[in-house]
Amino acid sequence: MQLWRIDLAGATGLHDRFAPLLTHAEQLQASRRRTGRVQEHFSVGRACLRILLGNASGLDPLSLSITTGVHGKPQLSHRNGPSIAFNVAHSKDTILIALTRSGSVGVDVEYFDRSTDIMEVAHHNFTEKESRSLAAISYPQARIKTFYRYWTRKEAVLKADGRGLIASLASFDISFESLNLHPVRIAESPDDQGKLFFVSDLSLGIEAAGAIALESPDCPVRQLIFPLSRPW
Numbered sequence: 001m002q003l004w005r006i007d008l009a010g011a012t013g014l015h016d017r018f019a020p021l022l023t024h025a026e027q028l029q030a031s032r033r034r035t036g037r038v039q040e041h042f043s044v045g046r047a048c049l050r051i052l053l054g055n056a057s058g059l060d061p062l063s064l065s066i067t068t069g070v071h072g073k074p075q076l077s078h079r080n081g082p083s084i085a086f087n088v089a090h091s092k093d094t095i096l097i098a099l100t101r102s103g104s105v106g107v108d109v110e111y112f113d114r115s116t117d118i119m120e121v122a123h124h125n126f127t128e129k130e131s132r133s134l135a136a137i138s139y140p141q142a143r144i145k146t147f148y149r150y151w152t153r154k155e156a157v158l159k160a161d162g163r164g165l166i167a168s169l170a171s172f173d174i175s176f177e178s179l180n181l182h183p184v185r186i187a188e189s190p191d192d193q194g195k196l197f198f199v200s201d202l203s204l205g206i207e208a209a210g211a212i213a214l215e216s217p218d219c220p221v222r223q224l225i226f227p228l229s230r231p232w
């Protein structure tokens with residue numbers, strides 16, 4: 001299991017630098033994402049993902065076939081040999097890329113947005129228990145941190161599952177204390193046995209929250225940093 005943190009702060013001209021590492025179809029996909037940071041995030045994220053997958057599989061990064069699942073989750077096509085699951089998340093100047101050979105993985109990062117009415121969002125998306133535990137926090141900085149911690153745990157689980165935010169955020173509870181590899185079961189219906197994921201919080205500084213959800217509990221998370229603002 002590897003978790004890469006790519007730091008875009010202060011780096012410029014990233015799309016032009018990274019586009020040659022993308023396939024023609026991905027270059028078109030990048031150009032459809034308008035310009036600016038959104039486009040740069042996609043180009044850098046996909047190029048770094050190809051480099052990491054190429055390194056892990058021993059294959060040429062540009063020869064790897066990346067397809068999308070039913071709900072749009074990018075995945076490595078089976079014709080690339082032994083399966084490697086991965087997931088990508090973007091927020092502000094940070095890109096996270098998680099890779100594992102043991103089951104599926106989901107990752108999320110969110111920088112705090114203080115203009116968001118977090119209690120309103122919680123009311124519509126969280127379980128009653130989660131909303132109650134959030135409401136019980138009186139110190140605003142601690143409340144916002146907990147809100148984003150809950151949100152990124154939920155999104156990481158739903159990204160590991162592959163349905164993303166079309167699944168109900170309120171269908172499972174994640175209001176546990178900060179822990180490593182906490183078991184969380186999600187089900188599509190009451191008679192469905194569901195899927196089990198193991199959730200860990202990530203340490204991403206004081207202005208962001210992040211989480212990773214793994215299908216297999218026995219993979220230690222190794223965090224590696226890849227700063228783009230320095231020459232490399």
Ligand SMILES: CC(C)(COP(=O)(O)OP(=O)(O)OC[C@H]1O[C@@H](n2cnc3c(N)ncnc32)[C@H](O)[C@@H]1OP(=O)(O)O)[C@@H](O)C(=O)NCCC(=O)NCCS
Pocket residue numbers: 041042045046070071072073074087088089090091106107108109155158159160161162163164165166
């Ligand atoms: C996937 C989703 C959770 C992303 O949320 P977000 O906060 O906007 O973005 P994040 O930065 O966390 O994640 C984006 C990355 O998630 C990955 N992703 C896309 N769809 C995904 C899915 N269904 N499950 C898991 N990961 C997904 C991609 O790698 C994407 O990065 P990329 O475009 O650079 O490759 C959200 O868009 C969603 O739930 N969509 C619902 C599924 C959907 O609408 N599908 C329509 C296409 S069929």
